[in-house]
Amino acid sequence: MDSMIKVEDVSMKFNLGIEKNFSLKLFFINMFKPKKKDEKKGNKDFWALKHVNFEVERGEVVGFVGGNGAGKSTLLKVVSGVMKPTEGKITVAGNICPMIELGAGFDMDLTARENIYLNGSILGYSREFIDQKFDEIVSFSELQDFLEVPVRNFSSGMVARLAFSIATQVDPEILIVDEILSVGDLNFQQKSEAKMRSMITGGTTVLYVSHSIDSIRSLCDKVVWLDHGKVVMSGNTEKVCQAYYDSQVSK
Numbered sequence: 001m002d003s004m005i006k007v008e009d010v011s012m013k014f015n016l017g018i019e020k021n022f023s024l025k026l027f028f029i030n031m032f033k034p035k036k037k038d039e040k041k042g043n044k045d046f047w048a049l050k051h052v053n054f055e056v057e058r059g060e061v062v063g064f065v066g067g068n069g070a071g072k073s074t075l076l077k078v079v080s081g082v083m084k085p086t087e088g089k090i091t092v093a094g095n096i097c098p099m100i101e102l103g104a105g106f107d108m109d110l111t112a113r114e115n116i117y118l119n120g121s122i123l124g125y126s127r128e129f130i131d132q133k134f135d136e137i138v139s140f141s142e143l144q145d146f147l148e149v150p151v152r153n154f155s156s157g158m159v160a161r162l163a164f165s166i167a168t169q170v171d172p173e174i175l176i177v178d179e180i181l182s183v184g185d186l187n188f189q190q191k192s193e194a195k196m197r198s199m200i201t202g203g204t205t206v207l208y209v210s211h212s213i214d215s216i217r218s219l220c221d222k223v224v225w226l227d228h229g230k231v232v233m234s235g236n237t238e239k240v241c242q243a244y245y246d247s248q249v250s251k
C-alpha cells in the first residue's frame with residue numbers, strides 16, 4: 001500500500017510558563033526577573049505527545065479519540081506542519097488541508113480576493129491553480145458581493161465561510177479535521193458539513209479528531225486512542241472504540 005503519512009517516534013514538549021501567553025513584553029520582563037528554583041531546573045516542561053508512532057495509507061480515514069488534553073489537537077497540528085515536533089520525524093506525501101485554525105493565514109488588511117490568493121499560496125498552490133479554482137471558491141462562499149472588501153470588515157462567520165471555501169474547493173489529498181466544523185449561519189453550516197462528509201467518504205486521506213464515538217465509528221477505517229500524549233491502542237475501529245468506551249464507563 002501507498003503510505004501518505006508516517007509519524008515516527010514523535011514527541012512534543014511545551015513550556016507551560018511561556019508558550020501559551022508569549023509576548024515580547026513578557027519575554028523581557030522574564031529576562032530580568034530572578035528565576036525560581038523549579039523554573040531553573042525546567043520543571044515547567046510538559047510533554048503533550050510522547051513517542052507517538054503511526055502510519056496512514058492513501059485514502060484511509062483515521063480517527064483520533066481520547067479525553068480532554070490527551071494530545072489529539074497537538075498531534076494534528078504537528079502533522080499539518082502548524083507546529084514543529086520537539087522530537088521525531090513526520091513524513092507527508094501529499095498536500096494537506098488543515099481545517100484546524102480557519103482563517104489563521106488571512107491578512108485582515110487585504111481584500112477577500114487577495115486573501116484567496118494569499119491563502120492558496122500558504123496551502124501550497126500555484127497562482128494558475130487558484131485562477132482555475134477562483135470562481136468555485138467564491139461561489140461556494142456566497143461572498144460574491146464582498147470580493148473587494150478588506151477582510152477586516154467581515155463578520156467572523158464571513159471569515160470562516162471564506163476560509164472554509166478556500167480550504168475545501170482545492171481538492172486536497174489529505175484533509176485534517178478537528179471535529180466536523182460547523183461554520184457560518186445555519187444554511188452554510190449544513191452545506192459545509194455535507195461538503196466535509198463527502199470529502200471524508202470520497203477517497204481523500206483524512207485525519208479526524210472527534211469526541212463523538214458514533215461519528216468516528218461511522219466514518220473511520222482505523223482509530224488511534226491517545227491518553228496523556230501516548231498511544232494506548234490503535235487499529236481496528238470497532239475494537240479501539242469499544243476499548244475506549246469501556247475505559248470511560250469504568251471510570
Ligand SMILES: Nc1ncnc2c1ncn2[C@@H]1O[C@H](COP(=O)(O)OP(=O)(O)OP(=O)(O)O)[C@@H](O)[C@H]1O
Pocket residue numbers: 014015016019020048066067068069070071072073074075
Ligand atoms: N501551545 C501550548 N502551550 C502549552 N501547552 C499546550 C499548548 N497547546 C496544548 N497544550 C497542552 O497540551 C495538552 C494537550 O492538548 P491538546 O489540545 O492537544 O489536547 P486534546 O486531546 O486535543 O484535548 P481536547 O479534547 O480537550 O480538545 C494539554 O494539556 C494542553 O494544555
